Amino acid sequence: MQTEVNTVLLRREVMVRLIKAFLSGDFEKQADALPFDMRPKHAEVPFRCCIHKERAILRERAIAALGGSVEQDDDKTHLGEYARRALEREKPDNTVLTVIDTACQGCVPSRIYVTDLCQGCVARPCTTACAFGAISIKNGRSVIDGEKCKSCTKCMQVCPYSAIVKIKVPCEDACPVGAITKNGSGHAQIDVSRCLSCGACMASCPFGAVAEKSQMIDILRAIKSDKKVVAMIAPAIAGQTPVSINKVASGLIKAGFDIVMEVAEGADITAKTEAKDFAERMEKGDKFMTTSCCAAYREMVKKIVPELKPYVSETATPMHYTAELAKKRYPDCVTVFVGPCVAKRSEGLGDEFVDYVMNFEEMGALFVAMSIELAQCEDYVFDVETSKQARNFALTGGVAESVKVASGGKVDVRPTCVNGLNPKVVREMMTWAKKGECPLGNIVEVMACEGGCVAGAACLNNKKIAARGVAAYADKGEDIKPDENN
């Protein structure tokens, strides 16, 4: 996803500075100074109209990084006060995304627009293509009547000069379920009752106006306490840095975590449980089952397409199983899921075994703030060996494949993948739910992000390179062993 490098780097710099501020022992004062340290007097103004707007936006970015809601900000509260609240709160905020109001451009509303390239041709295919009579010719050029236009884009497709364009609002365009819209002042607002927390809006906004409410300070507090803190690293981590997963794990230990577990351990349980669930459903006469590990998809079923619920596997996610194992193995420990995903933060908030979620960007910022050079770290040895299929959970097709292998050839498994959620796919899935059948296969793997978790909204690496890293690590693992009791 991550295309807008400048906005991503701003976010990371804010995070690095706040972690350094926390570690300095002078947290509140340093947090307060952040906008001024990043844009000191007479500094260059790289992006916005003036230095004051840059600082105002950086302040709001810092509020999100400290775990606060920009929606509830009154403009008057100092960052130092937000830092203090972060030090005192019992638990993180219960929603994961916030709109950086001042950063939001308030884009022109989305519509179909005839540009100057219109030649006013004789054929006028646009007027005939329009089923709503929205296009007429005025002064020798096509004009669209906004009242009648349904944004079907037929006119765009037939124009021989490509003179008609769709003006997009990137966040609205990226959202698979229409959960982000404009408020009265034209700025973005998130409808929490629809939001899947997939992070597509955050990744697509060219102004960096959507941010996660970070739990970094809560995590740093846990590390500082005498409790054991377990980092549970998602399979996608294998392709996130130029070094091996074992060195990244050692990096986390250097950063203060006590134990590192692979979430692939939980993925092995998910694969086996899901294979069992699948076999039972097929025996019962069901036509299809969908996977259940993608957190944004789970939210989609809950909030948007409840009709799908009977077809979703009851199996819990790898994060859940891993956290459960951690709590058993290390009683009283604090569990921190480390992953590429925005929606996992939302899932984590509702999971009894998961205490906090840290994304890969925040992990990177932690390494930078603590000057941890991963290449110099030792190779961490994990307590449990994970399977090839579990390590591949982060790639599209990986989860369905794991169910197939875990089934051990005893059931007819025809896997298919929903590779990325968008409005069209959501509508299509609705029809499967209504018919009780999916024409594409009998086990449907759903990934909200195109490419799988390696394309999550909070990654460090380019998704193609990341996918290669995950596959290479998976290839070193043994095949999953089908459960004999199934």
Add this chain to the structure above:
Amino acid sequence: MENEGKIRVRICLGTTCFVMGASKLQELEHLMPPEWKDKVDISADTCLGMCQNSNSGFMKAPFVKINDEMIGGATVEKVIDKLKELIV
């Protein structure tokens, strides 16, 4: 002696540089004009040691070394501009 006479580009892929933007620089080879391939030798380094120079060293990351010149705050655009100067 395959690389003799070529412009040497060393991209720092140390942790700080990688997190602060060098991940994007990995794509340099595909983003620069294809005809430069014979003139430029791109390699990745673990850490050029630049980020440790001062407390706020991460501010100037990522680093790229073009022949003997160190470039801070490197972006694909910045590196391509520098290469253009050297090639033309």
